[in-house]
Amino acid sequence: MNISHGAAVASLSDKSEFPSFSRTVSNFNSHALGLTRLAMYFGWTWLGIISSDDDYGQLGSRSLRNSLITAGGCLDFQETVPRTNARTKLMQIIETIKRSTAKVIVVYVSKKNIVPIMEEISAHDIMDRVWIISDTCTVSQEAFNKKMLETINGTIGLAHHTMEMVGFQDSVYRIHPLTQQDDIFIKPFWEKAFSCTWANSSMKNSTLIANGRTSFCTGEEKVQDLDVSLFNIYTSVLASRAYNALYSVAHALHDMLTCQNQRGPFLNGSCVDILSFEPWQLLHYVRNVHFKTHAGEEVFFDSNGDPPVEYDILNQQISDVGALSCVKVGSFRTAAPKGKEIMINDTGIRWNGAINGSTALLRGAALRLNFGDRGSVNQNLRKCNLAICIKCSESQWASDKRDRCIPRLPEYLSFEDTLGVTFSAISTVCTLITATILCVFLKYRETPLVRANNRELSYLLLLSLMLCFLCSFIFIGQPMGVSCRSRQIIFITVFSFCISCVLAKTITVVIAFSATQPESRLRQWVGSRIPTFFILVVSQVHILIDISWLGTAPPFVQHNIKFAKDKIIIECNEGSIAMFYCMLGYLGLLASVSFIVAFLARKLPDNFNEAKYITFSMLAFTSVWVSFIPAYVSANGKYVAAVEIFAILCSSAALLICIFIPKCYIILLRPKMNTKDYLMGKKNVHNC
Structure with a gap:
């Protein structure tokens, strides 16, 4: 602060x-x-x-x-x-x-x-x-x-x-180098103000310089005798501003000290300990000070921190x-x-x-x-x-x-734009649909269909899809320093976690079918340990890429005046375009591996083989992001963010529809198919 x-x-x-x-x-x-x-x-x-x-x-x-x-x-x-x-x-x-x-x-x-x-x-x-x-x-x-x-x-x-600072005059008049020898600023001030030089450290003897033009300081000079045009203690701008700054902190600390529980400015009306507080907590009180000095000057700060x-x-x-x-x-x-x-x-x-x-x-x-x-x-x-x-x-x-x-008009993808409203509505609806599907899976968590393909991974995948849909909101609104630095990181992090869950589900399907063969060594890998370990490894690799990006060339706010003469395009510059495409490349690698594994496992025997649905979802996901690159490069202005939001919503919806809608259809509309015998492909249940 x-x-x-x-x-x-x-x-x-x-x-x-x-x-x-x-x-x-x-x-x-x-x-x-x-x-x-x-x-x-x-x-x-x-x-x-x-x-x-x-x-x-x-x-x-x-x-x-x-x-x-x-x-x-x-x-x-x-x-x-x-x-x-x-x-x-x-x-x-x-x-x-x-x-x-x-x-x-x-x-x-x-x-x-x-x-x-x-x-x-x-x-x-x-x-x-x-x-x-x-x-x-x-x-x-x-x-x-x-x-x-x-x-x-x-x-x-x-x-x-400026206004008179009550008591400041007396304080200044009491300044003297003999009584305040620890103050390193008084001696230079004294020499400059009285055009003299201290003879020695004792500051008691005085003689004249040989040329007769400069005298030694005696210590008998008086600040009161200074010309007010040289040293005006009433209208010293810097002293007055420093005075107000000091009293602003003092009032902030006083407000912090007198805070009453249940009426405080923080969570649940809480206060902070005056002996142990964070800088941002003091900043809150400083921004809200409003007082008058002894001379009647009103002191406060506006939303920009200006007086x-x-x-x-x-x-x-x-x-x-x-x-x-x-x-x-x-x-x-x-x-x-x-x-x-x-x-x-x-x-x-x-x-x-x-x-x-x-x-x-x-x-x-x-x-x-x-x-x-x-x-x-x-x-x-x-x-x-x-x-x-x-x-x-x-x-x-x-x-x-x-x-x-x-004046140029600022332009960015705002929540008031038609595109902003449309994307916000679609994102909200898709998030609610995903939350509803998660509730359905939780309610029918003991049914064979939910249990068949690692229900814990299904829960994680649904939660990550909800976050994917919500990611679109951080691309809407006026770009600022924090949002620019965080939005691509959050987006790629959530999507890589989502694809790692899909890949983990695919590997789980392969291991589960392979482990049914006699004397298979994959039996020991059946369970939740392998998917969990796999997701953690994938996430750690992604975190290293994030740290490298933020440490070398983080994104920042850019005001683009080249696109239109009458507008200022407020946008996020990705900092290092190489790191941005590196992140997309890592996401594409995960999607490609998941697609290949799911494609190879699509013909495994099962009436409800999840691998074939994952294959279609990865095909749709990859198609969206391959199309995204040329559209992103050719877009300008607020449509850059719009293209990315469109890709986020389409790819997330593809995963949701291809993987979970068929399951919801069986769970809600064809419950007789949600049995272990049907899933195992036994014929006596086909006519149920």
Whole structure:
């Protein structure tokens, strides 16, 4: 179980891949949605994006681009500042900005890249742009010179919503390296915060470095004296998120401790021992926590393990004395009533030179962005639609007019499809029929016909056939990591067990007839030991193949966008196709051996020789799976699963009909034939 306070990658919300992951920080998609709603609030539909060459910049800007396009926005440019040769690329980006007609530019870069980018922008006197900083107010004022502050002034952006952590301030102010010498992080923090170096381990003496530029730490420095813009204990995002993560676990443990028997969340209302519990049990409590912090912040997790999405909208403003401050001018909350997700105090915003006059002018796109008259705005929008071609993401496809990206529809064999409903109904009916036949065999278990061909094997075979019919359900529904890894394994395991039972019955028939001959050595093999041993050996071989498959190249979920332009085919990739056909080959080998043995034994003397029925069943079974291979290879999309389900149902029904229906006919409709004399072929019973 993991509760992260900093991982924002959107894919971590996929519970099929990360079932035990939760977090107290919103993901990139939520952040991108907030920035998009901010832009759309002011009508900014013509934008540029600058991103950093790291996970934060690339993943975040990709989500932002998709979100903007979906909302009806357009991009004039999207540039990336590389990790190497950044100076050269920055010059190119500056020229792009100067040529661009986009007056609103989103700077989606990590904290360490903000300063060099804004420094270069300010050096070229680019003052006629509105800057949206993806993670605003994260850099101290000391990092900016006066020219850069003029550029930063008026920027707007999002910051994770934080509230005061009661008692945290006092705890931080008590930090001191002399009283907490065991804490390895305090000394480096002290040196960085106070720009000093510890002289020795005693940390008491202090002198100046020979060059006079660096002093030694004395231990008399005070955390209270730190500049709040450098060390803001009220709005420390990571500390706040870690605080919520820790309290989530604490509340989960408290709920576990106060659980009352008969009212617990587990089987039969049971609880767990607080001193001995499994991680998944704690995960259950963590996923269901819902509490408020001392500051009134609501903490809980949704079905994806994500927290409530809430961002503060901050405007960086320069005061008359030159101090940089971050002013909260609004908020974005997805849990708010519809239409009120984003709330902004327009009058509290201080803009830079890109916008003239008061914020009252922000109600018209042409006035807001200084594009000129509305005709020039329309010209810019036409440029977006006609001249700028933005590649749609893999989850989208371009419309016929190539003017927008349309989300692809997911497709898989679901329980709502006609095929899914049909297969589900057939599987259910066949399972009930098999269960009914098993009940008939149990009721007439002492009759000669049931006893003649090893009734224990008949019971096992019927049970395995029931599982074979039920196997079709795991091929229906949206493929997920667990289902993809297990469905072929379960299917082949059940079928190999089923065929091993058939083969064991065939061998039993041969041994039984051969043992009736005088002085036959096979008498000692008559009984249930040989079939049981045979089934165990066959199953062990199959288990070894399963382990090899899962250990080398297990199946996984695959999103196929090549089959249809407007659909995403969600399917299971078998991982190793060689292992898949190896499993089918092993199943075919068992079926072939069973067919050959039954065929050779079909003429043994008996009025009810089971071998001939097994011969027909194996012939039908083999025919189905031989036909399956070309159909499986040529099928696409959801029909791949449909072909396999069809083969499973047909082959299982063939075994059931050929082996057990004739017996049921005699047991239920011709009871006079269900006698030992008739089965032995005595003539005096033929006219019964």
